[in-house]
Structures are given as structure tokens and as C-alpha cells.
Amino acid sequence: MHAFVDESRRNDTYLLAMAIVQPKDLSRLRKHLRGLLFPGQRELHFKLEKPARRRFLLAKVVEFGIRVDVYRADCRRGEEAARQQCLVSLADDLLDNQVRRVVFDSRPGRDKLDEITIRGVLGKQAREERVVYEHLDSTSEPLVWLADIVAWCYGAGGDWARRAAPVLGNVIRLDRP
Numbered sequence: 001m002h003a004f005v006d007e008s009r010r011n012d013t014y015l016l017a018m019a020i021v022q023p024k025d026l027s028r029l030r031k032h033l034r035g036l037l038f039p040g041q042r043e044l045h046f047k048l049e050k051p052a053r054r055r056f057l058l059a060k061v062v063e064f065g066i067r068v069d070v071y072r073a074d075c076r077r078g079e080e081a082a083r084q085q086c087l088v089s090l091a092d093d094l095l096d097n098q099v100r101r102v103v104f105d106s107r108p109g110r111d112k113l114d115e116i117t118i119r120g121v122l123g124k125q126a127r128e129e130r131v132v133y134e135h136l137d138s139t140s141e142p143l144v145w146l147a148d149i150v151a152w153c154y155g156a157g158g159d160w161a162r163r164a165a166p167v168l169g170n171v172i173r174l175d176r177p
Contacts, residue, residue: 001098002026004143005090006105007083008151013175014075014082017151018090019068020097020169021143029064033142036060043138044145046152058163061149067169068150069093074175080110084117085174091121093172094131105144106135 001020008015021029036044036057046054071089075082094102104114118133138144153164154171161168 001100002143003094003097003099003102004141004147005102006138006144006147006151008148008155009075009079010155012074012076013155014073014079014086015151015155016071016073016083016086016090017068017147017154018071018093018102019066019143019146019150020099021066021146025064025066026143029066029146030142032060032064033145043142044149045138046145046149054160055163058149058153058160061146062163062166064146064167066146066167068147068164068167069169069172070151070154071172072175080113084113086172087114087117088121089172089174091118094122100131102131102133103141103144104133104135105138105141105148111135 002023004019004021006017008017033044044057046057049057069090071086073082073085102118104111107114114135115133122131136144138148150164150167153160154168
């Protein structure tokens with residue numbers, strides 16, 4: 001399996017979403033996602049889309065039949081601390097989900113922190129299980145957009161969360177006392 005990870009934030013809640021995609025679906029889904037761009041548009045960034053377009057895009061994502069797990073943490077003590085808390089849990093789940101490649105939306109200047117955390121959690125298992133992880137700009141990897149879309153919808157709650165429910169997998173709450 002391949003996983004594509006992006007973040008979102010709602011008030012004091014930090015969300016890290018992981019879209020899980022079967023290798024046989026990678027090319028097809030990339031092509032479909034790129035086909036959803038307007039002329040001149042380089043990426044889908046859900047929070048920048050208008051509501052009608054969001055509904056259209058989410059309906060397309062639901063048709064893809066993928067699964068997106070969401071990790072959530074309280075970020076009142078800092079967004080980076082919340083991200084790393086989510087990342088520890090996500091990295092723990094990689095092997096259980098048979099993920100062998102993980103792509104994170106790049107955050108220039110902060111990607112190294114993710115690498116340290118993943119290496120700390122997986123250790124030599126990453127080599128033994130041949131888990132590869134990398135950071136790419138979301139303009140170069142459309143499958144990261146899946147995580148962005150579902151994280152935004154889950155964070156928005158209400159009708160958006162209801163519409164995203166068919167592709168929402170596990171919600172891992174790390175923000176409980």
C-alpha cells in the first residue's frame with residue numbers, strides 16, 4: 001500500500017490525515033485528480049475552493065473508494081508538538097496497514113523533524129519492511145490532495161463530515177486526557 005499525508009487545523013485541533021491507496025490505483029487516481037484542475041491551477045487546496053466546487057470535488061473523491069485515516073491532537077501547546085504526536089501514532093500504524101511508501105506534503109524547513117520522528121518510531125523495521133518515506137510538494141503529487149480534502153471536511157464537521165464519511169477510515173484521537 002501507499003500512503004499520502006497532509007495536515008489541517010481547526011482552532012485548537014491539529015489534524016494529520018493519511019490517504020491509503022493500493023498500488024494498482026495510483027496512476028488512475030493521479031490522472032483523475034489532475035483532470036479536476038481548472039486551466040492554470042497547479043493543485044487542489046480544499047480550503048481555497050468555493051462551497052459548490054468543494055461538494056463536487058468531495059463527491060469525486062468518494063467515488064474513488066479510498067480510505068483516509070485521521071489523527072487528531074490538541075495544539076494549544078504548539079502545532080509542531082501536536083504534529084509529532086500524530087506522526088508517532090501514524091508511523092506505528094504504517095506496518096499494520098502494510099504501507100511501504102509514504103509521501104508527506106512538504107513543509108520547507110520542518111521536514112527533518114518528521115524524518116527524525118519516523119526513524120525513531122520505526123527504527124530498523126523501516127529497512128526490514130522496506131518502508132520508504134519522503135516529502136514532496138503537493139503540486140507534484142496529486143494523491144496528497146486526497147488527505148487534504150478529507151482532513152478539511154472532517155475538521156469542518158456537520159454536513160462536510162457526513163459527506164466525507166464513506167472514505168473516512170479510523171479517527172485516532174490523541175487529544176483526550
